[in-house]
Amino acid sequence: xxxxxxxxxxxxxxxxxxxxxxxxxxxxxxxxxxxxxxxxxxxxxxxxxxxxxxxxxxxxxxxxxxxxxxxxxxxxxxxxxxxxxxxxxxxxxxxxxxxxxx
Amino acid sequence: xxxxxxxxxxxxxxxxxxxxxxxxxxxxxxxxxxxxxxxxxxxxxxxxxxxxxxxxxxxxxxxxxxxxxxxxxxxxxxxxxxxxxxxxxxxxxxxxxxxxxxxxxxxxxxxxxxxxxxxxxxxxxxxxxxxxxxxxxxxxxxxxxxxxxxxxxxxxxxxxxxxxxxxxxxxxxxxxxxxxxxxxxxxxxxxxxxxxxxxxxxxxxxxxxxxxxxxxxxxxxxxxxxxxxxxxxxxxxxxxxxxxxxxxxx
Numbered sequence: 001x002x003x004x005x006x007x008x009x010x011x012x013x014x015x016x017x018x019x020x021x022x023x024x025x026x027x028x029x030x031x032x033x034x035x036x037x038x039x040x041x042x043x044x045x046x047x048x049x050x051x052x053x054x055x056x057x058x059x060x061x062x063x064x065x066x067x068x069x070x071x072x073x074x075x076x077x078x079x080x081x082x083x084x085x086x087x088x089x090x091x092x093x094x095x096x097x098x099x100x101x102x
Numbered sequence: 103x104x105x106x107x108x109x110x111x112x113x114x115x116x117x118x119x120x121x122x123x124x125x126x127x128x129x130x131x132x133x134x135x136x137x138x139x140x141x142x143x144x145x146x147x148x149x150x151x152x153x154x155x156x157x158x159x160x161x162x163x164x165x166x167x168x169x170x171x172x173x174x175x176x177x178x179x180x181x182x183x184x185x186x187x188x189x190x191x192x193x194x195x196x197x198x199x200x201x202x203x204x205x206x207x208x209x210x211x212x213x214x215x216x217x218x219x220x221x222x223x224x225x226x227x228x229x230x231x232x233x234x235x236x237x238x239x240x241x242x243x244x245x246x247x248x249x250x251x252x253x254x255x256x257x258x259x260x261x262x263x264x265x266x267x268x269x270x271x272x273x274x275x276x277x278x279x280x281x282x283x284x285x286x287x288x289x290x291x292x293x294x295x296x297x298x299x300x301x302x303x304x305x306x307x308x309x310x311x312x313x314x315x316x317x318x319x320x321x322x323x324x325x326x327x328x329x330x331x332x333x334x335x336x337x338x339x340x341x342x343x344x345x346x347x348x349x350x351x352x
Contacts, residue, residue, distance in 0.1 A: 005347070008345075016341060016342040016343060017342055017343045017344075017345075018339045018342050018345070019344075020336070020339065020344055020345070020346055020347070021346075021347045021348075021349050022324070022346065022347070022348045022349070023349060023350060024348065024349070024350040025350050025351050025352070028329060030351075031329060032329060032330075034351045035329065043328050043334065044328060044329055044349070045326045045327065045328060045334075046326070046327050046329050046331075047326070051350070054326070055326060055348075056348055057307070058310070058322065059315060059322075059348070060307045060308060060310060060315065061348045064348055064349060064352075065347055065348055065349045065350075066347075067345060067347055067348070068315075068321065068345070068346040069343070069344070069345050069346075070321050070344040070345075070346065071343060072340070072341050072342060072343055073320070073340070074320050074321050074336070074337075074340055075318065075319065075320050075321070076276075076315060076316065076317055076318065076319050076320075076321050077318075078276075078317070079315075079317065080276070086345070090343060090345065093343045094343060
C-alpha cells in the first residue's frame with residue numbers, strides 16, 4: 001500500500017487532491033516512527049488506538065484497508081478501489097472537475 | 103479458487119460440529135450412519151485435496167479442482183436419502199442443513215426445504231443454522247432463510263434469517279438498496295432483543311452504511327485529532343478530490 005500511496009501523492013502534488021488516512025493502530029508513538037520510516041507525508045486522523053474507534057465504527061469499517069473516494073463536493077463516488085482502479089477513479093474525477101470548470 | 107476451497111472446508115467443519123451435538127442424546131444407529139456419511143465425505147475431499155497439492159501440471163490441478171468442487175453435489179443425494187430414511191432422528195436436521203448449505207445446483211437443496219420447514223422450522227437449533235447459512239451462496243439457503251423469516255416461531259432464528267437475507271441482497275456495488283434497507287429496519291425494530299441486542303446494533307451500522315455511505319451520498323463529516331494531536335476536519339478539504347484510507351500498520 002505505502003509505495004502506491006506515496007507515488008499517488010507525488011503524482012498529484014499541486015492538483016486539487018488529498019489523501020487522508022484514518023489510522024487504527026494501537027501505539028501512537030510507534031506509529032510516528034512508521035510515518036518517518038515509510039515516508040508517510042499525508043495526514044491521518046487518529047482513531048483512538050483501536051479498530052473499534054469512533055470513526056471506523058461510524059463508517060462501519062470491518063476490513064482494513066477500506067477506501068472511499070470523494071469528489072470535490074464531498075460526495076462518495078467510489079468505494080474500495082485499489083491500485084490501478086483507484087488511479088483511474090481519481091483521474092476520472094479530476095477530468096470531470098476540469099470539464100466543469102471550463 | 104483457494105477461497106472456494108476454504109469456504110467448503112468451513113462448511114464441512116460446521117456440519118461436523120452440528121452433528122456432534124446430537125450423538126450424545128440420540129441412540130444409534132442413525133447417528134452412526136450420519137457419522138460415517140460425514141467421514142466418507144471428508145475422506146473424498148481430503149483425497150482430492152492431496153491430489154491437488156501433488157498435481158504436476160496446472161491442467162491436472164484444474165481437473166482435480168473441478169472434481170473437488172463436485173464432491174458436495176455428489177454427496178447431497180446421499181445426505182438427503184439419509185434424512186428421509188431417518189426423519190424422526192435429530193441428525194435428520196443436520197443432514198438437511200448440510201444439503202441446503204452444500205448443494206450448489208439446488209436440485210437436492212430444493213427437496214430438503216419442505217422436509218426442514220415441515221419438521222424443524224421452530225427448532226431452537228435453527229438459530230445457529232441461520233447464522234451459518236448467512237455465509238452460504240446456495241439458492242436453497244436463501245429459500246430456507248426466507249421461510250424462517252416468514253413463519254418460524256423461533257424469534258432468534260427469525261432475526262438472524264432477516265439479517266442474513268438483508269446482507270445477501272447488498273452486492274459489492276456500494277449503492278443504496280431499498281429492499282435490504284427495509285429488512286435491516288425490521289431487524290432493528292422487531293428483533294431488538296436477539297443476541298442481547300447485538301444483532302440490532304450490527305443492523306444499525308449496516309443500515310447507516312447503506313443510507314449514508316453509499317455511492318452518491320454526501321460523506322459524513324469527520325472532525326478529530328491527527329496523529330500529533332491537532333484537530334482537523336474533512337470539510338477543510340472541500341473543493342478537492344479526497345481519498346479516505348482506513349489503515350493500520352499491521
